[in-house]
Every structure is written in structure tokens, then in C-alpha cells.
Amino acid sequence: PVYPDTPPTYQYQYAVADDYAGLNFGANEGRDGYATSGEYSVALPDGRIQTVKYTVSDAQSGFVADVTYSGEAKYETYKPAPSPPAYRPAPLAYKPAPPPPPAYKPAK
Template identity: 65%
Template sequence: MKAFAVFALLAVAGADLAPRYGYVQPSYGYAPSVAYAEPSYAPVRVAYAEPSYDEAPVYAFNYAVADDYSGANFQAGENRDGYATSGSYSVVLPDGRTQTVTYKVADAYSGYVADVSYSGEAKYAPVAYKAAPAYHAAPAYQAAPAYEVEQVYEPLPVYQSEA
């Protein structure tokens, strides 16, 4: 056992685990020769002309959806000429009315001005309400049956005074 401890101590002392600083370039006996072509920096030809965004946008669009199967019924449209924008959109509400929003923006400083209107009369379907039955939870715990304890002593007699 002592010999093992001595050998272990010598192995730890002999192991040189101190970090080495610096790097030694390995020599392989040959130097690879690499030849690259000189890059050419010719101007790149442009395949398209850069669009100019200086002019004010002008557009108009409209769309509408009327699907009887799903019940979807809505439409929208907008016109824009420069900063002046106007449009409207409408949707059929669940109560049967049609909500129409008409909006306009006169210029960049006037802001968004909207006019909301409703057409039609609200119709609500009668709801047949039936109260759910009352919930009575079953007891989760069953108590063990009670048992009578036998008396192991005799109680003392109780005397009543004659007063």
C-alpha cells in the first residue's frame, strides 16, 4: 500500500500540467503554393431603374364578399389622390343591421374623420332558456361505522341531596 502511495505521488509530481504560453509553428518540410486570380472590380450593370417615390400616390380599390353559406357579408372601397383619401366599408352585424363607416382624410394635417351609420332594424332571435338541473355531489368520503365501547369500570354512584 505504501508503494502504491509513493508511485501515485511520483506520478502526480512527474506530470507537468502547467499551461504553456506561446505557439510554435509546426514545420512540415514544404510550403504550399496558392495562386489566386486577381479580382476584377468592373462596374455592375443595373438591370432595372430605381423607382422614384417623389410623386404622390394615386389609387382606387373596391371589394365585396357576400357568402350565403357562411353568412359573411361585407364590402370596402378606398380612393386616394395624393394625401386626400376617402373610402367606406360596411359589414352586416349579428343582430341583422348593417354598419357603414365612411371616412376621409383631406390632407396630412386634418386627421382621420369617420362617420358611422347603421341601417336596418336589430332583430334578436328568441332564446329558449332551460335551467340546468341542480347538481348534488355524492359524498366523497364514507365514514367507518361507529361502535360502542364497553365500559371497563363501574361508575361511582351519584347522590342527590335532599334540599
């Protein structure tokens, strides 16, 4: 079979905003032949939003991205990890433990 060589054309977008899980991100993109443009954003752990806007004009121009940040970075105060507990081996017995009594009736 012979398939026609048609240039790709599409658009999509999605977004997630879940305050309970702390998720906030999304993206959208459109393409018509080689010409592609879109953007995506994500909430960073420091509280800022990173947004990337990108374009591809034709087969030779390549991927061109513009990255921006909004908001102010907030960092928690450093707290050193607690020290691990000290290891001490169990004390040694001064004599061996006696054997346990038999759990059966001895033969006569």
C-alpha cells in the same frame, strides 16, 4: 439609388356576399396624395348593416368618419343555459377485487 418622391395614387374595392356562411361585407377606397376617401360596410350579428364613410383631406385634417346603421336590430329570446349534471363519485367497493388469474403456465 435615388427614388422620386411621388404622391401615392390608388383605388381598390372588394365585396363578399356569402349567404351560406352568413357573410356580407365590403370596402372601397381611393387616394390621391394625402386626399383619401372610402367606405366599408359589414352585416352585424343583430341583422343591421353598419356603413362607415371616411375622408382625409390633407396631412393636417386627420381622419373623419361618418358611421351609419341601416335595418332594424333583431335579438333572439334569452334562454338560460341548462344546468350542469350533478357529480356523484363511483360507489366504493366493500372489499378489494381479487387478483386476476395468471395468464401464463406456472413453472414446475
